[in-house]
């Protein structure tokens with residue numbers, strides 16, 4: 001299988017897109033580190049992977065806490081695949097955005113993947129192989145009122161994707177990003193299921209994505225099938241950004 005013998009770390013894999021990505025990577029032969037804050041959800045994800053015959057282990061970490069991010073990197077040591085998926089998406093109009101929420105958005109969505117990648121990518125480079133996939137959003141490509149700060153965090157992640165792809169040139173490590181459109185997950189169902197449905201309906205495909213559909217695209221980028229794809233942003237948004 002294409003991930004045999006590989007260790008994968010998927011942040012935010014206790015739910016949603018991250019959980020489906022962890023399940024697919026494990027089905028492809030990887031041993032997967034499942035991480036998030038919620039131990040019960042983590043245990044359920046690990047159990048579902050093991051029930052399918054895969055290998056996984058849960059490590060608790062809070063991406064809002066830099067010490068916890070560093071401890072996670074230390075505990076993991078070396079990985080072949082890193083999926084920076086954990087993210088929060090509380091919406092607020094620009095004039096209503098509070099400072100604490102703004103800071104938390106950047107801590108979880110930008111600072112955590114930045115320092116996790118900084119800690120883990122040199123090991124990949126030293127071994128001459130590895131793949132990083134950053135989970136952005138299609139909302140960086142068009143204006144979404146109420147998502148100013150959120151979209152800015154993901155635009156930063158897309159910029160980091162391009163910079164890392166060049167900073168680590170010639171090492172055998174690939175870095176890419178994916179931009180999901182409206183996807184049915186625990187997070188979006190808790191936040192605004194109707195708005196997510198409506199956004200999905202506006203896409204040319206006329207519907208929302210399942211977490212599994214997005215995970216398939218993430219896993220493609222992480223896999224040897226994407227061996228010559230580097231520094232790229234893959235839109236997985238039902239065509240929303242083109243019309």
Ligand SMILES: NC(=O)c1ccc[n+]([C@@H]2O[C@H](COP(=O)([O-])OP(=O)(O)OC[C@H]3O[C@@H](n4cnc5c(N)ncnc54)[C@H](OP(=O)(O)O)[C@@H]3O)[C@@H](O)[C@H]2O)c1
Nearest residue numbers: 012014015016017036037038062063087137183185186187
């Ligand atoms: N769903 C969509 O429509 C959509 C569209 C575009 C982009 N995205 C992006 O896709 C990613 C996943 O979204 P989703 O909809 O699958 O989210 P979700 O269902 O809310 O799941 C979020 C995951 O992130 C983890 N997480 C959140 N805050 C964390 C923290 N402080 N520390 C550690 N883990 C944390 C959660 O784990 P714990 O609760 O266990 O901590 C959970 O595993 C996000 O980056 C999001 O911005 C989603």
